[in-house]
Amino acid sequence: MPKLNKNTILPVIIIAAVIILYSSITAHAQQKPQFVIPTWGTLLYVPGSPVWNPYAPGNDIWWPTSAPPLAFWSVFTGQPLPILAKNWTVEVLPNGSGILTIYLRHDIYWFNGSATMPFTAWDVYAYFYIGMKAFGWYVPFINQSLVDEDVRVLNNYTIQFLFQKWAPYIPYWILTSNTPTPYSVWKPIVDALKTMNVTQAIEFGSTNITKFVPPYWGLGPYYMTSIGSNFVAYTLEPLYFNGIPLLATWLKILPWESWTYYDPTIINKFIPGGTASILTMIEAHQNMGYISVGWTAQQLKIINSTPGYAVLWYPGFWSFGIALNPYVYPFNLPQVRQAFCYAVNRTEVSLSWISSPAPYPAPVTPNVAFTFPASVLKYYIPCTYNLTYASDLLKSAGLTYKNGQWYLPNGTSLTILISGPSGWTYFMTQGEVVAEEWSAFGVPTKELSLDLSTYFGTIWPHLEWEAAEIQAPEFLVHSYESAWTYLSSQSWITTFINISKPWPFAWPTTSNGKITGWYCSPVTVTVPSMYNSTPPYLNGTIVTCVNSTFGYINLTNWFNTYDVSTPGSNLYEYLTEVLFAWYDYYVPVIPIVYYPYIKVYQPSYMDPLWLYKCALPYASIMFYNILDAHENGGQWNVWAGSPREWLDLGAIAPPPNVPPLAQLIANGSLWTKYPQFAAYLGIPNPDPSLQQCVASYFHIPYTPVSTTTPVTTTSTTTSTVTTTAVSTVTSTVTTTAVSTVTSTATTTAVSTVTVTKPVISTALIAGIVIIVIVIAIVAAIITLRRR
Numbered sequence: 211m212p213k214l215n216k217n218t219i220l221p222v223i224i225i226a227a228v229i230i231l232y233s234s235i236t237a238h239a240q241q242k243p244q245f246v247i248p249t250w251g252t253l254l255y256v257p258g259s260p261v262w263n264p265y266a267p268g269n270d271i272w273w274p275t276s277a278p279p280l281a282f283w284s285v286f287t288g289q290p291l292p293i294l295a296k297n298w299t300v301e302v303l304p305n306g307s308g309i310l311t312i313y314l315r316h317d318i319y320w321f322n323g324s325a326t327m328p329f330t331a332w333d334v335y336a337y338f339y340i341g342m343k344a345f346g347w348y349v350p351f352i353n354q355s356l357v358d359e360d361v362r363v364l365n366n367y368t369i370q371f372l373f374q375k376w377a378p379y380i381p382y383w384i385l386t387s388n389t390p391t392p393y394s395v396w397k398p399i400v401d402a403l404k405t406m407n408v409t410q411a412i413e414f415g416s417t418n419i420t421k422f423v424p425p426y427w428g429l430g431p432y433y434m435t436s437i438g439s440n441f442v443a444y445t446l447e448p449l450y451f452n453g454i455p456l457l458a459t460w461l462k463i464l465p466w467e468s469w470t471y472y473d474p475t476i477i478n479k480f481i482p483g484g485t486a487s488i489l490t491m492i493e494a495h496q497n498m499g500y501i502s503v504g505w506t507a508q509q510l511k512i513i514n515s516t517p518g519y520a521v522l523w524y525p526g527f528w529s530f531g532i533a534l535n536p537y538v539y540p541f542n543l544p545q546v547r548q549a550f551c552y553a554v555n556r557t558e559v560s561l562s563w564i565s566s567p568a569p570y571p572a573p574v575t576p577n578v579a580f581t582f583p584a585s586v587l588k589y590y591i592p593c594t595y596n597l598t599y600a601s602d603l604l605k606s607a608g609l610t611y612k613n614g615q616w617y618l619p620n621g622t623s624l625t626i627l628i629s630g631p632s633g634w635t636y637f638m639t640q641g642e643v644v645a646e647e648w649s650a651f652g653v654p655t656k657e658l659s660l661d662l663s664t665y666f667g668t669i670w671p672h673l674e675w676e677a678a679e680i681q682a683p684e685f686l687v688h689s690y691e692s693a694w695t696y697l698s699s700q701s702w703i704t705t706f707i708n709i710s711k712p713w714p715f716a717w718p719t720t721s722n723g724k725i726t727g728w729y730c731s732p733v734t735v736t737v738p739s740m741y742n743s744t745p746p747y748l749n750g751t752i753v754t755c756v757n758s759t760f761g762y763i764n765l766t767n768w769f770n771t772y773d774v775s776t777p778g779s780n781l782y783e784y785l786t787e788v789l790f791a792w793y794d795y796y797v798p799v800i801p802i803v804y805y806p807y808i809k810v811y812q813p814s815y816m817d818p819l820w821l822y823k824c825a826l827p828y829a830s831i832m833f834y835n836i837l838d839a840h841e842n843g844g845q846w847n848v849w850a851g852s853p854r855e856w857l858d859l860g861a862i863a864p865p866p867n868v869p870p871l872a873q874l875i876a877n878g879s880l881w882t883k884y885p886q887f888a889a890y891l892g893i894p895n896p897d898p899s900l901q902q903c904v905a906s907y908f909h910i911p912y913t914p915v916s917t918t919t920p921v922t923t924t925s926t927t928t929s930t931v932t933t934t935a936v937s938t939v940t941s942t943v944t945t946t947a948v949s950t951v952t953s954t955a956t957t958t959a960v961s962t963v964t965v966t967k968p969v970i971s972t973a974l975i976a977g978i979v980i981i982v983i984v985i986a987i988v989a990a991i992i993t994l995r996r997r
Contacts, residue, residue: 241864242471242472242473242474242864243472243473243497243499243812243814243815243864244472244473244475244476244477244497244499245472245473245476245477245498245499245500245815245852245853246476246477246479246496246497246498246499247476247477247478247479247498247499247500247501247502247851247852247853248479248481248487248488248491248498248501249478249479249480249481249851250480250481250485250488250504251480251481251482252439252440252480252482253270253273253437253438253439253440253441253442253478253480254268254270255270255437255438255439255442258423259423260420260421260422260423260424262390262423262424262425262426262427263419263420263422263423263424264277264337264388264390264391265340265341265344265345265415265419265420265422266420266421266422267420270437270442271388271390272847272850273434273437273442273478273850274426274428274432274433274434274437274442274444274850275432275444275476275847275848275849275850275852275854276428276429276430276432276433276434276444276848277388277389277390277428277429277847277848278293278294278388278429278430278844278847278848279293279294279385279386279387279388279389279843279844279845279847279848280292280293280294280295280312280314280334280384280385280386280387280389280844281293281294281295281298281385281386281843281844282386282842282843282844282845282890283382283385283386283695283842283843283844284692284835284842284843284890284891284892285688285689285692285695285696285841285842285843286578286688286689286692286831286834286835286838286842286892287689287691287692287831287835287889287890287891287892288689288691288692288695288777289886289889289890289892290381290382290385290890291886291887291890292315292886293463293464293844294314294315294318294329294334294389294429295312295313295314295315295385296313296314296315297312297313298310298311298312298313298381298385299311300381302376303376306375306376306741307372307373307374307375307376308372308373308376308380309370309371309372309373310370310371310373310380310381310384311364311368311369311370311371312331312334312368312369312370312371312384312385313367313368314329314330314331314334314367314368314369315367315459315463316367317455317459318429318430318459319429319430319451319454319455319456319459320333320392320427320428320429321427321428321429321430321433321447321451321456322425322426322427322428322433323433323434323435326451326452326454326456327392327394327427328366329429330366330367330393331363331364331365331366331367331368331369332363332366332393333389333391333392333393334369334389335361335362335363335369335393335400336389336391336392336393336396336397336399336400337387337389337390337391337396338361338371338384338387338389339357339361339400339403340391340396340399340400340403340415340419342354342357342361343357343358343403343406343408343411344403344411344412344414344415344419345412345415346412348373348380348383350374350375351373351374351375351376351377351380352371352373352374353374354408355407355408356372356374358404359372360372360373360374371384376741376774377773377774378694378774378775378776378777379694379695379698379773382695382843385843385844386843386844386847387844387847388844388847390427390429391424392424392427395424395425395427396424399418399419399422402414402418428444430447430456430457430459430460431446431447431456431457431460431464431467431469432444432445432446432447432469432476432854433445433447435475440479440480440482441477441478441479441480442477442478443475443476443477443478444475444476445474445475445476446469446470446474446475447460449461464858464860465884466859466860466870466871466874466884466887467857467858467860467870468856468857468860468861468862468863468869468870468871469857469858471863471864471867472815472857472864476852476854478850478851478852485504485505485506485509488501489509489512489513492512492513492516492519492810493512493516495516495517495518497812498812499811499812499815499816499853500809500810500811500812500815500816500852500853501809501810501811502809502851504636504808505808505810506635507563507564510564510808513810518812518813518814519810519811519812520810520811520812520813521808521809521810522807522808522809522810522811522818522837523806523807523808524806524807524822524833524834524837524838525566525575525577525804525806525807525834526804526805526806526807526838527575527686527688527804527838527841528681528686528804528805528807529568529575529681529686529801529802529803529804529805530565530568530636530637530640530679530680530681530802530803530804530805531568531679531680531681531799531800531801531802532550532628532641532644532677532678532679532680532799532800532802533677533678533680533706533798533799533800534546534547534550534676534677534800535673535675535676535677535678535706536706536707536713536796536798537673538676540607540609540618540624541676541677543607544714544716544795544796544797545603545604545606545607546603546604546607546609547796547797547800548593548603548795548797549600549601549603549604549607550600550648550800551571551593551797551800551801552593552594552595552596552597552599552600552603553595553597553600553647553648553651554595554644554647554648554800554802555595555647556568556569556595556802556803557595558643558647559640559643559644559647559802559803560640560803562639562640562642562643563636563639563640563803564805564806564808565636565640565803565804565805565806566803566804566805566806567803567804568801568802568803568804569592569593569594569801570590570591570592570593570801571591571593571793571794571797571798571799571800571801572589572590572591572789572790572793572794573686573687573696573697573793574590574686574687575686575804577830577834578687578688578689578830578831578834581689581690581691581831582690582786583690583783585783585787586690586783586786586787586790588720589718589787589790589791589793589794590790591718591720591723591724591725591794592723593797597651600651604616609624611652614652615652615653615654616651616652616653623654624653625653625654625655625656626645626648626653626654626655626656626676626677627655627656627657627658627675627676627677628641628644628645628655628656628657628658628676628677628678628679629657629658629660629665629669629670629674629675629676629677629678629679630657630658630659630660630665630678630679631659631660631661631662631665631666631679632659632660632661632662632665633661633662634662634679636805637679638657638659638679640802640803641657641679642657644802645657670705670706671705673706678706680799686804688834688838688841689831690786691777691778692777693777693786694772694775694777694782695843697772697786697789698769698772698773703765703798707765707798709765709766709769710766712754712762712763712764713762713763713765713792713796714760714761714762714763714795714796715730715753715760715761715762715763715791715792715795715796716728716729716730716759716760716761716791716795717729717730717731717791717795718791718794718795725794727759728759728760728795729758729759730753730755730756730757730758730759730760730761731753731755732751732753732754732755732761733751733752733753733784733788734750734751734752735750735752735771735781735784735785736750736781737750737771737774738774741774748767748770748771748774749764749767749770750767750771751764751767752764752767752768752771752785752788753788763788763792768785768788768789771785772785807837807838813865814864814865815862815864816853816856816862816863816864816865817862817865818837818856818861818862820869820872820904820907820908821833821836821837821861823903823907824900824903824904824907825900827903828897828899828900828903829891829892829893829897829900831891831892831893832891832892832893835890835891835892836855836856836859836861836871836891837856839855839856839858839859840855845858859871859891860874868908868910872904872907872908873910875900875901875904875912876901876904876905876908876910876911876912876913877911877912877913878896878901878912878913878914878915880893881895881896881915882915896914896915896916898914898915901913901914901915
C-alpha cells in the first residue's frame, strides 16, 4: 500500500468532514415533514383563463395562499394584527362621513418565482378603485360616483379613503381584504375606468374586467410554484432574491411563525372521491400531516385505529336548526314556535350524529357565552326539553290535544313536513330524529329529502316549506366584542325573515334561568348625531308596544342602528339585549345541535394537544382563536384548507420542537415584546398559570412576568376624551390609530423557573453535530501541522 503523506491526508480529512457536515445538514433538512393536504373536490384551473383575476367568478387566487390581507382581525377578540399595513387612522367628521388612512409597510415585494416588484399603495388603490367604481363595493358607505376623488394615494406607502357614510366596522371590511392587484398589471383597467361614468364603469366591469387574464404574482410568504387540474403547490419564498428581501421581511412581520420548521413546499391535492378516497390514503399510511374535511363516526373510528394518525376534536361554530315558516299558520304565533323549541330532546338527537345539544335560541354557543356582559346573558335562555311546558304553550295558542294528537282551533290536525337537503347526510339523519320526536309529541311529522339544487335554488329561497333544515343561526357569534362581525350582516336572517315588516316582540321575565312570563316596554335609542346630520335620517324606534305584554320590533331600524354602534358602547350592549330577547320570544330558528370541528393530523407533524391542556382551561378565547383561526378576518385569505392558520401563529411544530408560540408564552416575551399579538390572541395580560402549564407540558423553563395596572393608550385627539379598542366615534372630529389598544406595563421577574427534562430541538442537535465536526476538523489540522 502506498504511504500517504500529511499533504495528502489533510485534504482527505477536510473533504470527508465536509461530506459529513453536508450530510448532516441535508439529513436535518430532510427531516422536515411536508404537508400534502388532501382537499375534497376538484380544482377549476383552466390555463389562459382569468384564474388570477380577483373580480372573475371562480378565480383561483385563494389556493396558493399568497394574497395576504392588510391586517388580520380576530372575530374572537375584536383585535387587529397589522400585516401588509403597519398602521391606520380613522377620522370621523361631524357630517357623518369618515376618512380611513392606511400606512403600508416598506420592503414587501411581489414575487412570481423569477422576478420581483415593490408592493405599494398603488396596488391597494387599484384593487379598491376598480371594485368600488365598477362593482359598487361598499355602497352606500362609498358614493360610487365620487370614487375618483374619494380614493386617493398620498404617497407610495399611504392610501386614503373618504366614506360619505361612516360605520365603525369599515376598517374591518377594508383591512381584512387582500389586494392581489399589482398596479403595473392593472393600470390599463384603472386608466380606462377614469374616463367613464358609473353606468359605463358597471358595464365595463361585467364585460371586460371579469374577463381580463392577468399573470400570477404573489405577496408571500409563500408563492405558487406549480398548479394543475388536481393540485396546487406553494413554496416559501427565498430569504432574498437578487438582493431583494422576500422571506426576510415576512420573518419580521410574523416573527413567531413556524413555516420554517416544515418542508418549504405545501401541496393541496384535490380528491374527487371525497372522504372515502382520503380514508383509503390514510389506511395506506400516506404522509399528509393534516386533513380538514367532514367525517362520519365510523370513519373516525378507523382513523383512530390507524397508526400514525390522530383526531383533533374541539367545539365548533357550525349548527343545525329547523326553521318554521313564519308566514304559515300556526307557525306565525310566538307561542307555537316556542312550543316546538321545548319539544326537542336534543340529547337524543345528538346521539344520531357527532354533535352537542344546542338549546339556546340566541346565536351564541355556550363555549363563548361567558364573553358577554350579564345584562345580555340574562336573555341567554335555553328552551330545554319539557313536553309539559310545550303542551301549555300550544294550549295558550288555542290548540287542543285529543287521543294523542294536537288539533287546530278549526278541528284539523296539526302536521308538519320538514324539507331538507339530501346531500347533507348529517342534517337529514338528525332531522329524522326530530320528526320522530314531534310525531311522538302528537304532531305527525315527516321529512322530505330534496336534491341540493332544488332545495337551495327553489324550495328554501321561495319559502316553499312548512319547516326547513338549515344551518341555524347562519352565523354563530364568536365573542361579545366581535359580535358585530356577524350580526351586522343581514344575511343571517333575511333569507326568510322580511325585515321591512314588523315582527312580534316581548321581553322575558325569568326566575332561576327559566322564562316565567313576558312584558313589553318600548325601545327608542338615540343615534349619534353625526349619523343623522344628512338624509336618510335614522329612526331610533326599535320596539313599539301594543299593550303591556306584546309589541313589535322594527328589524330595519335595529340593523341600521346596530351598524353605527361602536363595539363596547352602551348602545351596542343595549341593542344586543334587544336581539337576544327577540330570539327568546319569536325563536326565528329552532336550535337543535352544534357540530364540533374535527381535523385529522399526524402526531409526527405536530402536537396541538398543548392547546387543550393549557389554553382551554386558562385562556379559552386563545384556544378557539388559534384552532379556528381561519374564521378570523384576513386569515381566511391565506388558509386554503391548509395548516397556514396555525403556522402563521406559530402554534405548531414537528416534535420534539417546541412551537414558537409556546416558547413566547413560557419565556414571557409574548407580553414584553409582542403585546399586540398577545391582545390579538386574547391574552393581553400575562398569566402565570398558563406559563407554568406550557412549561410543564414541554418540559422547558419559564419566566414569570408580573403586571401593573393596565394602562390604555391611544392616539385619539378630540375635544372630548374618548377611548375605544380600535375605532373611536364621537360627534366631533376624531382620529384613532391602530395603536388604540389596551397595553399593559410589564416587568420580567428576575427568577427563571426550570421544569425538568428540557427539550432540545432537532435544529439545535444538528447545530451541535456541526460544531463537533468543525472541532474535529480543527483538531486534525493542528495535529497534522505539529508533525
